[in-house]
Amino acid sequence: MAPARFGQSELGAVATMAWRATARAFRMNATTSIGAIALLIIVLSALLAPWIAPYDPLEQNILESLQPSSALHWLGTDYYGRDTLSRILYGARLSLLIGLLSILLAVVVGTLIGLVSGYFGGKLDIVIMQVMDVILAFPSLILGLILVAMLGASVTNLILAIAFTAIPAFARIARAPTIALREREFVQAGRALGYSDSRIMFRHLLPNIVPDVLVMASLWMATAVRVEASLAFIGLSVAPPTPTWGGMVREGFENILDSYALALFPSLAVLILVLALNLIGDGLRDAIDPNLRTES
């Protein structure tokens, strides 16, 4: 992989690498495109929810409690007579927001930790990676659950807790190529020219790490969405009546004998979003390492 061209801004180089990998992924694989289309639809419905949702997601109508699918309510209504379709459309916002921001935070912090740890090496590296392994050893759902329970359930805390569980993965994925590249000629040339460590790290090493991090990010965003939904299902998410997919499944599950639709449709929504993100992640990985081809 070519090092970033001199004079290009960090951001520009990072964006170029990211763009190339993504473009390759879509040229190669039909399933990646299916994932991307599904994700696009979900993102659009989340953004356009106020305009396309047939009802107010919070509007209760006890006369229409637990209705099956009909022309009026395509996906039926819940116990309070709220329209399930509208709630799913609005619920997508929270899933996407928390998934995206938590992984963004984990990417920034984790990559920074991995880059520094790998670049400087030595004792610092050993200690940092030991801490990361310890966090990674813990089941992410359990760790997230305890953190959210203690911090209190709010959007910010959910993002922080999920990001915390994902940071070690990004530290590791950023560290490996950093160590491999550290001794390469272009880095040594930079040192000989008297570049500062931070300039070498951010301008010359970082762009080469981006593809790996990108794959990891889309796969971990799938995990983040899954963990958020799971926490909401357990009851650790934004307080009702705000619609969350996990919370809707929970409510549907409590009324499962009266109406199957209530538990089924939000379940499918979670499944489709996570699947779409995983398909994209798989495709990106194939694009970056053609030898691997959807290997785990």
Added chain:
Amino acid sequence: MTAFILKRIGFAVITLFAVLTLVFFIVRVLPGDPASVVLGDQASAASIEAMRQKLGLDQPMVFQYLDFLGGVVRGDWGVSMATGRPVVAEVLNVLPYTIELTVAALILGLAFGVPMGIWAAVNRNRIPDYLTRIVSLLGLSAPAFVSAVILLLLFAIQFRWFPVISSGQDTSLGGKLRDLALPAVNLGLIMAAYITRVTRSAMLEVLSQDYVRTARAKGVPNNVVVWRHAFRNSLIPVVTVVGLYLGILIGNSVLTEIVFNRPGLGKLIVGALGQRDYTMLQGMMVIYTFIVVVVNLLTDLVYGLVDPRVQYR
């Protein structure tokens, strides 16, 4: 081999110690004074102070830490704030249910995942490969509560083959199996999805090795090549990954236990969360840490058994 085992055990003890320290500080550092949380908003300053003393929160942090570590070693994990019973007793009470579920899921996962992975690898880039790829991706995308709800809708409500809410009272073998079936299938399918992917990639790697080509060239039947030459060597990554995915299995067992209303660690921890039972939560984290570290240790050791080269490292 002995040196290898000792080294691994030493490493496990260090990890355990590190995680216990992390657990201690997570519980202490996070906002919210346990004493005032237990007593509620209306509690007087005096009763909060009394509760802090009872919980040992008035002691310096160092003493609390040593006390905590000593307690963990002695098997004294404190008393549940909610039930007043020892945390260890509560945990041991439900642990067999979770182990039962996890082992059953693991067996199912291996029984389906390994053959499917081999089938996919042997038929690379043909229909069986695409089929297993889609199915396994679906399996690892489904959060455990989603698949559990779908299984429940299908087999308990639509077909009525299994009870919707298992009583847990039926202690006969048949009754126990009936209660275990759907939760185990739920967890097992997720496990199978992961195992399929790993087995496939491990098999693909081994099948491209020179010695496999040599075996084929000298006329060894395909069956023998796949099972004797390739499969045994692909076991190593499979074993490691099964160990690595234990965390996913544990997380998913929490959700599975909730949906199927099964007693176990998952229901215990969620109950403790609802009641703000800090000692119980701390104890749960300790037990989860134990499980993760012990399984990682076992994984390392099995790794050594499956791959004779490991002991020379």
